[in-house]
Amino acid sequence: MSNVDTPRRRGPYAKSAERRRSIVDAAFEVFASRGYRGGSLQDVADRVGLSQTSLLHYFPSKRDLLVAVLNKRDAEADTGPIGQGHVDFETTLVEQARYNEGIPGLIELYSVLCGEAVTTDYPGRDYFVARFARLREEYSAELIQLREQGRLRPGVDPERAASSIVALWDGIQLQWLLDPNVDMAACLKDFLDSIIVPADATPTAS
């Protein structure tokens, strides 16, 4: 609110924010490799070089830390290969998938927490429910738009196809984590080609 744009005070505030960032980074790694339930605050604290209690000074509870980690995940996932220029739906997704192969930690975190999300009393459940709902809507809207351009193959249901894109992506990540030989991007591309007509196949002119 006040003066976020003018970082006049370089004092404790800046340091505190940095601390928080490094804590979230550490928690990200811990949760990715051990899960939320399996990871401990002590693990996180050790990586930051802080005592477990000091860590709780920044994040009052483990749950709060998870929320922060999930937010960071969103931020990192948005940092895709392409900036904001809307190129092509299919191209964007495939490039994103290819790009993700370079950041296995992100995929690991996602897959682990997503599996845990279906358990009872899980703090991150709502996050995944909302995420899935949002992705389905977004992709569905994209597909409807493609249909209007005559690029959606006949008989394809946008809603179901949107669910399937998300599903295929999530599922292929699981396989890839357990066997890196699986070609995530290729699988995704094959599927997208089966429901979408390539852009250069129906242009106005060539």
Added chain:
Amino acid sequence: MSNVDTPRRRGPYAKSAERRRSIVDAAFEVFASRGYRGGSLQDVADRVGLSQTSLLHYFPSKRDLLVAVLNKRDAEADTGPIGQGHVDFETTLVEQARYNEGIPGLIELYSVLCGEAVTTDYPGRDYFVARFARLREEYSAELIQLREQGRLRPGVDPERAASSIVALWDGIQLQWLLDPNVDMAACLKDFLDSIIVPADATPTAS
């Protein structure tokens, strides 16, 4: 070895086997709703009406119990809608998916443990690695067979398609668990139709 076929002794052995079964059943439920790491032996013991230490008499460690649960999962998953008569690859899969909607516990267990499987030092990791490898081989073989029958659509790569079938299935289960409105079987059918020509479309005669 000795006389398994002749259940002469109805004594302690039969009872012990029954106990083991009920313990595995309870563990199945506990791991399904809380995960392996989140579930406790005490939870399991309480459901069976046994002390936690008595439970360890049957399964020396929590890890052993997980193995037993995973084996039970295989057994239950094999108990599909169709017996053993090989009808049609696509039909079999879709009916299996539809059937699974009636046993959410099985799906929940699978999804949770599968997510945990990508964490470090997880006892069930090998199980899932092997399972994925086997499914990919099986499906791939089926698709190659279909190709020989001229029922595989042109341009479809059997290996990748096999991976994708498994991936789509796993992923759609996750979504379904978090939102029952998602139509698992329909998504699977759509995808299969996009790579396989329906059986009644290329028969010898009609």
Added chain:
DNA sequence: GTCTATACATGGATAGAC
């Protein structure tokens, strides 16, 4: 802000009586 000390619960697993 950072720490030590500690509370308090829960976890898996063992020893040994019955």
Added chain:
DNA sequence: GTCTATCCATGTATAGAC
């Protein structure tokens, strides 16, 4: 086979000194 008692490790979280 089943239990109680117990061990020992680990977990999250709090209190309070510095």
